[in-house]
Amino acid sequence: MPLRSDAWYSGEDRNAYIHRAWMRRGVPGSAFEGRPQIAIANTASDLTPCNAHLGEVAASVRNGVYEAGGIPLELPVVSLGETQVRPTAMLWRNMAAMATEEMLRANPVDGVVLLGGCDKTIPSLLMAAASVDLPAVLVPGGPMLTGTFRGAPLGCGTHVWRLSEEVRAGTLSQEDFVTSESATIRSRGHCNTMGTASTMAALAEVLGTVIPGTAGIPAPDSRLLESSHAAGRLAVELVREERRPSDVLTTASFHNAIVALGAIGGSTNAVVHLLAIAGRLGIDLTLDDFDRIGSRVPLLADLLPSGRFLMEDLHRAGGLAAVMGEVRDLLDPAALTVTGRRYIEHLDDAAVWDREVIRPRAAPVLEEGGIAVLRGSLAPQGAVIKPAAASPHLLQHRGRAVVFDSIEDLHARLDDPDLDIDADSVMVLRGCGPQGYPGMPEVANMPLPTKLLEAGVRDVVRVCDGRMSGTAYGTVILHVAPESAAGGPLAKVRTGDWIELDVPGRRLSLDVPAAELAEREPSATAAAAYAAPTRGWEKLYIEHVLQADTGADLDFLVGATGDRVARESH
Structure with a gap:
């Protein structure tokens, strides 16, 4: 059977000699013989x-x-x-x-x-x-x-999110939080x-x-x-x-x-x-x-x-x-x-040894555990949500938008006591898609404002054109496409707009008349925060990256290319 590597190693000419000689270094001659x-x-x-x-x-x-x-x-x-x-x-x-x-x-x-x-x-x-x-x-x-902490198992990632929120809520000391660090990994x-x-x-x-x-x-x-x-x-x-x-x-x-x-x-x-x-x-x-x-x-x-x-x-x-x-x-x-x-x-030989960990079909953790795809006026090309990680009472929800124009804007205003937000609000973060950030970071599971945590709130609806960690949880709508930096409707959302989420109906809508939305200008503040690289990989990435709904690959890499032997250079 001919091998692809024969194109380098077979024969007695100068090029084959070079390829074999440089790879010998203690390797027997049979290494190059089929x-x-x-x-x-x-x-x-x-x-x-x-x-x-x-x-x-x-x-x-x-x-x-x-x-x-x-x-x-x-x-x-x-x-x-x-x-x-x-x-x-x-x-x-x-x-x-x-x-x-x-x-x-x-x-x-x-x-x-x-x-x-x-x-x-x-x-x-x-x-x-x-x-x-x-x-x-x-x-x-x-x-x-x-790993374990205080006698209980620690889930890498998931417990970081939970414990950090407890610190912000004042129910866990900073000292104990740091102590748990060495037990996590x-x-x-x-x-x-x-x-x-x-x-x-x-x-x-x-x-x-x-x-x-x-x-x-x-x-x-x-x-x-x-x-x-x-x-x-x-x-x-x-x-x-x-x-x-x-x-x-x-x-x-x-x-x-x-x-x-x-x-x-x-x-x-x-x-x-x-x-x-x-x-x-x-x-x-x-x-x-x-x-x-x-x-x-x-x-x-x-x-x-x-x-x-x-x-x-x-x-x-x-x-x-x-x-x-x-x-x-x-x-x-x-x-x-x-x-x-x-x-x-x-x-054929698969067996379940613990029915608490692996549930039978008749008694699942959740009847519908897969990813739900949402569409509507806020996500014309789609968005996704993981219902299994969400709060059931929020899967159908109507709330007033509280908009953040960038991650930096979120961090600057999140814990402002004057932030106009309550448990029914919908937090919106934009500028986090493939082009806008760039790279689509895992920030969609935004931390909750301290004022909500102190009031006992542990989840609100969150909407973002970025991603979230697979270890995270919450009622988070993410991968909104098109992203705000690509001209998606997310760029035109304003604080105070009403957003409707209907996961069973697979709908994510902005309750703003289409004519009014068409006349709105995209957020200039958000646009000023979008990535604008001038060189290197980031520039190439932004110019060629596709949207999340098709996998966020580069446009010139899509489609099978197959094997080919590199051209000889010697």
């Missing part, structure tokens, strides 16, 4: 704490590749630390995907094992793999172990709630790009290394059988991922990531598909932020397969996995 060259695209970085352990994972992958007769080649790729990178890691998701794609295309590799964990690393790796279409398998880095691994990292690991498995049974294994668990070894072996098999991402990532697999998103109560961020991955393949996935397929799927995994338990509990209770076994009848049976078998075949 042995698949497997890249290990590693997002390990000390500045991406969730992925810091992936060097150990890579070592197990390397052993598996060698055992199967391949040659492992570690390839560090762009790593984005969700908690560390400013202004927001989402600004560089597309860049990380583009850089990984181009490095895979440019180098003499036949297949790749993708190592990711933190929120944007798995989406960017899958976007890259979809675009270059080399044989690929993903290994998620796994969630951290459960107990071990290596990503967030232990069903936040974006856990969601994307799970969806990557349901999409078929992960060896079934891997997603959700806690990062310190030795079984993760066992699975990593198997992924190395599988990568060699994928090359020899010419099984590519385009064979696995199909309309059927995206259908199943949307079902999974509802059943596990996954992050709203998965919407923009799945749309972007599908866009790289030319698959016609839309916002309406999320509502049509997934919005009425029962929420069965009782996990924070929508429920009570954490990822270590889910693994103990039977894992992702046990959840998906409960909704097997909703899945598309045609979807394949990297193993070459249909996804549903891997559910």
